[in-house]
Amino acid sequence: MASSEYLKSQIGVIFGQKTLSHVMNLCRGQYDFLERLPEPLILYILTFLDLEDVAQLSQVSHTFQKICNSNKLWEHIVERSCDRVTPEMRSLADDVGWKQFFFTNKLQLQLQLRRRRKRQEEQDNSFKREPVRRY
Incomplete structure (x- = not known):
């Protein structure tokens, strides 16, 4: 177990905490497919939402906040x-x-x-x- 913690810390140091978090989520089967789509495709999908849904989606993450207010x-x-x-x-x-x-x-x-x-x-x-x- 100590070696896996060491590897995690090294990934965090070398590639950054964001990459480490992404890899850990992949290992757990947690993957946000929608957020990984190209922005033009996300914009296209958002055009089908009601305004209330756009407002709620903007609170999900920084990425969606940026896109929903674009x-x-x-x-x-x-x-x-x-x-x-x-x-x-x-x-x-x-x-x-x-x-x-x-x-x-x-x-x-x-x-x-x-x-x-x-x-x-x-x-x-x-x-x-x-x-x-x-x-």
Whole structure:
């Protein structure tokens, strides 16, 4: 038994505790297949979940917390829930984050989009210069 403890400690020292934990779980038959899938496939699977399930899954591990809060997932959720995502809406969502964009109510979104249009118009007008007059 002492030699197995020694081997475990050496694996931990050489490869790190995460690898040791992974190997020990494999030996016990505990393997998280879902977490080992490629991220694009996990994202695809998550698009079929209800929002409550996404929220619960985000609490399972750091990996799922990152994926469940990712802009890629929330962009898909927004696209699924809206009839149409305009380029202006897409630009705002890219700025504030797709999850924040999703949970912002329609009145707030309309106000933010109006403010954004106004700022853009002001910037466009400031770039327009009066023609140089030559005498």
